[in-house]
Amino acid sequence: xxxxxxxxxSFIPVSAAESGLLIxxxxxxxxxxxxxxxxxxxxxxxxxGAATKLYQxxxxxxxxxxxxxxxxxxxxxxxxxxxxMSGERFGPAREIHAGSGFWSQDxxxxxxxxxxxxxxxxxxxxxxxxxxxxxxxxxxxMMIGLxxxxxxxP
Numbered sequence: 001x002x003x004x005x006x007x008x009x010s011f012i013p014v015s016a017a018e019s020g021l022l023i024x025x026x027x028x029x030x031x032x033x034x035x036x037x038x039x040x041x042x043x044x045x046x047x048x049g050a051a052t053k054l055y056q057x058x059x060x061x062x063x064x065x066x067x068x069x070x071x072x073x074x075x076x077x078x079x080x081x082x083x084x085m086s087g088e089r090f091g092p093a094r095e096i097h098a099g100s101g102f103w104s105q106d107x108x109x110x111x112x113x114x115x116x117x118x119x120x121x122x123x124x125x126x127x128x129x130x131x132x133x134x135x136x137x138x139x140x141x142m143m144i145g146l147x148x149x150x151x152x153x154p
Contacts, residue, residue: 001013002019020055021043021055023047025047025049025050026047026049027047027048028046028047028048028102028103029046029103030044030101031044031101031104031105031106031107032106033106033109034111035054035056036056037065037141038062039063039065039140039141040057040060040062040063041057041063041111042054042055043055044104046102046103046104062111062113062140063112064112064113064118064135064139064142065140065141065142066082066110066111066121066141066143066144067108067110067143068080068082068096068108068123068143068145069143069144069145069151070125071146074126076096076098076108077096077123077125077126077146078096078097078098078108078126079095079096079097079125080095080096080123080124080125081094081095081123082094082110082112082121082122083122083123084112084113084118084121085118085120085121085122086114086115086118087119090122094110094112096108117135118135119134119135121133121135121144131144131146131147131148133149134150136150
């Protein structure tokens with residue numbers, strides 16, 4: 001079952017006809033990633049005794065792909081919280097985590113979007129340090145270092 005957040009702390013079930021997700025069998029794990037790097041989150045679902053399924057997202061508008069480069073001990077920034085900013089307004093927080101289900105793990109590259117083009121990315125790194133990085137015009141992906149600087153390459 002796909003549940004859609006209503007923005008107020010509750011969830012609304014989404015029908016298979018509306019979501020395009022209809023998986024028969026016994027599912028074991030699911031992970032979200034941007035498989036084709038188009039800025040839309042895709043879904044991978046594993047099944048017990050059956051083929052793994054990849055559901056490519058073909059609707060919605062592309063978000064900003066954000067990858068963190070943390071310390072040598074934590075290169076993906078596991079535990080960091082990321083928020084888009086539009087002017088002084090903050091968007092919802094996303095946390096980089098390791099492990100998201102039965103033998104599965106979401107991508108450490110986050111895809112964030114909002115109703116308007118973001119002006120900056122706010123990050124609270126593991127240990128509590130915060131950085132704010134300006135979003136370059138027309139960029140759809142960023143790699144941000146522990147010091148908040150924009151790095152080359154995703």
